[in-house]
Amino acid sequence: MTAELELRDVVVSFNGFRATDGVSMSIEQGELRFLIGPNGAGKTTLIDVITGLTPVTEGDVLFRGESLVGVPSHKIVQKGIGRSFQTPTVFQALTVLDNLDLAASFKMSTLKLFRKRRGISAAVADTMEQIGLTDSAHRVAGALSHGQKQWLEIGMLLVQQPRMILLDEPVAGMSPQERAATGELLQRLAGDHTIVVIEHDMAFLRSYAEKVTVLHEGKILLEGTVDQVQGNPLVQEVYLGRARDARSGHVASTESGEAAQAPDAQEVLS
Amino acid sequence: METLLEQAFNGLSVGSILLLVAIGLTFTFGQMNVINMAHGELIMIGAYTPYVLQHDFGLAAGLSILLGLFIAFIVAGGVGVAMERGLLSRMVDRPLDTLLVTFGVSLILQQAARDIFGAPNVDVVAPSWLKGSVTLLGVIMPYTRLFIMALVAVIVGGLSVFMARHAEGRRMRAVTQNRDLAAVSGLSPRRVDATTFFLGSGLAGVAGVAVSLIGSIGSQVGSGYIIDAFLVVIVGGLGRMKGTIIAAFALGMLNAYAEFWKNASIGKAIVFMAVIVFLQFRPNGLVSFRTRGLTS
């Protein structure tokens, strides 16, 4: 069976610096995969490569058996891969409704785009309800709060019904309630959708992750469950080696519940 | 064969003038992302400088050129800084709008020149030591053209040393490479901007003195060169001196041969199409860095 997404020895180099250095991984349909690793490990670069923002230097990226190398970003989206960015990027001059409607219309022919929007499609209305912005439908996105923008961006992703969703630090800057809501949403979406999440927040990881891939200096260090990853001495070395004098020896503690609460655990992993 | 060599010399000569005109633009564009549409009028100011020295101060031709280089640098630089301080510094987030504002300045400077010096073109008297030519390999090389090439070589050399060695040059490089980082490292990007604008505009003045040697001067003298210089900056890559140098000579050569092959207007069209084709392969110009990030 072909994997939903397969990376084969992906190398990306920027002026000689190898941001990813021979990464191979495969993600099955319906998986909820977390990518972690210290800064500069190459996590965002991987997402950039998959979505065509950054060209691969060597290697191949296969989506359902089809190579994505050289395919322009907008066509990759048309194939069913959606992504978010670290900082929410919504269209500030457009209203919430227009942002979502534009996202929902991404498969329309150019000629059809020239028609004026009449009313609100069910998909857009549902999404707006889901992200709690129905009351703000006619406000321009530039006037939303940071959290609302983040939700709007997620909404723009969902309304496109992508097969695969790539999220770059989706809960950064969110309140605990919003995090929980996001986590539940991800679990609900997994199965129908394949989801890859870059996240630093260990508590979040522990609550919602199934399978975790650890990247370090452009290479895959380890792949496994949260417990496997946390108990692995190599992972401890990578994180703690970088912040040896930090107090958080219990990042990889087996008492995972407590470690998750410790604020410094997050610090070390961010 | 001789005509080929002749065109090669011609191309080198045109290229050196293009480089002289474009190099000042490179600085302001590279560091501040500002396209100075009044750059051509700063060249005009430079071109009128030796004329004023000869005509109103009665200086000898040679002295007016040598002193003119210095004065034009200061005067054009001063006008540039005034423009930067007075207008551009308040619109740092709107690079395309600065282009339009500097265009407004260029309109005013052009009309002012017409009011001060009159509409008809005037001529600068070339000093005796720049009259005549040398013939090498059958190619006639006028001294004025050779003088300009030498001037360009001195300026490029001087700038390289300045950027590499001088503290202010290093500051300019720092701000060009990473404005925010330079700011948090204790540099004042705005002060460096002023230096950059002074230097870039001053170089336009120097270029003006040079072009006064090879043709008549009028209010339009700068706009005749400026569009070609813009193409050089585009081909060279965002504010990279090395790219600008290569691009200036490449376009100069192409221009010379294309004009020789067809005529001036078709030649220009060929150059333009070559630039578009070139950009299909190197959209960021000759010298550029790959960066990551959504918007850069």
Add this chain to the structure above:
Amino acid sequence: MTTTKNEYPDVSSLVDEKPPGEGVVAEADVTRDGYHPSLSDRLKTGWGRRIILAIAVGVLIAGPDLIGDPTRTRQWAEYLCYATVAVGLDLAWGYGGMLALGQGVFFGLGAYSMGMYLSLEQVEPGQLPQFMSLYGDNDKLPLLWRPFEHLWFAGVAAVVVPALVAGLVGWLVFHRRIRGAYFALLTQATALVFWLLLIGQLKLTAGTNGLTNFSEVFGHNKYDPSTPEFLYYLAAGALLVALVVARHTVNSRYGKLLVATRDGEDRVQFLGYDPAKAKTIAFALAAGMAGLAGALSAPIIGIVAPDQFAVLPSILMIGWVAVGGRATIYGPMIGALLVGVLKTRVSESHPENWQYFQGLLFIVVVGFFPGGLAGIWRKLSGAVSARLPARGGSADEPSRAPQTLATSEVAS
């Protein structure tokens, strides 16, 4: 989102439009109660808008009678052509963020298309326009000229050729992500190349002198006092067509896509749209409108010469849009008409000052009032309405109000 974000009417000003003392919790309710629609919003909704539109169209139709003088009527017809160019240019620049400095090329392509037809209208079928026998060794009409014996062909070509040229140039440039200042400078270079080619191709274009002496204009005698009126109505019709097309475009989904592309070209790709395509379409539309205006300008101005389409006039076209207000539907039209009238008046009294005036216009408007007249009007009407009592929410209008503040919605 990008470095150019502030070049368009600032959406953060919206925050000022919210009623005072409104907290985060109440945000959702802002649109329900206590919202102060500004005067300009009131005029844009419902009857206010219809009345203004009716008056505007009425004035346009009554124009020649109001002006009352054939020479002035002809001048106004010229301004209407410029307004048509401005409406198109705003699609590219105001809504699409493409600073097109070479719009004169497209205006000129339209003008030469019609100029060729008009030149042939002056001579018997089979004969050559005067300049050709003067310069050329031609004894037959050049191949390029032949289809322009037909008015329909000249008219279609005047719109389609500029749109195709813009489409080609735009596609080549945009799909390689060339934008911002690079695009501006390249379009400026197209104007230079176009001008040089027109001058250089003496036998085809009559060089610097251009095509002129159109005493017969679409079957009307040039000196007949009713001819300027006829031309005026043609120009007014073209302007209305351009306005309708622009308005529809801006309010369509594509219009939203264009604004989105302007503000976040890279982001648009990750919604599955090709930004190069979106931009190319707007650029071609703008070129088509410029071509249409150019075609009508040929009989109205009475001469088609290279200097009209050179580098300088091309950049000055941006001024029309800037003065009226970029990213608005009617602003560019008003800007072009106003600058046109001013130019005539100033040139008649102090021609030497016109260039100073234009320079100042660019500096003051772009530097200090980037929203143009429309921006000033928005601010003024906002200030006025803040003093008016709050209007209770009928279901439709207040919820529309914030939307109308968005650049994309100004004229909806």
